[in-house]
Amino acid sequence: MKCAAHPDRSALGYCSRCGKALCKDCLVRLSAGNFCEACANDPQGRMSRPKRRFPWWTIALIVMGVAAAASILRSVIH
Numbered sequence: 165m166k167c168a169a170h171p172d173r174s175a176l177g178y179c180s181r182c183g184k185a186l187c188k189d190c191l192v193r194l195s196a197g198n199f200c201e202a203c204a205n206d207p208q209g210r211m212s213r214p215k216r217r218f219p220w221w222t223i224a225l226i227v228m229g230v231a232a233a234a235s236i237l238r239s240v241i242h
């Protein structure tokens with residue numbers, strides 16, 4: 165196998181993120197694995213976990229649910 169950027173050089177490994185073949189000059193070793201320079205410099209590339217935020221309506225539903233539960237609880241007690 166040959167490096168994706170240098171066809172005359174043999175690749176030592178693959179980028180863990182994009183799967184590109186990399187020679188020793190292109191390979192960037194990070195604690196998370198081997199990366200190409202582009203992926204190593206991409207801050208999102210280092211964090212392999214995609215961040216998922218709750219949509220606003222989920223929070224609204226939770227707030228409404230808590231409020232409903234509190235009012236039910238209050239009516240049961242009194």
Ligand SMILES: [Zn+2]
Nearest residue numbers: 179182200203
């Ligand atoms: Zn890459």
Ligand SMILES: [Zn+2]
Nearest residue numbers: 167170187190
């Ligand atoms: Zn290379």
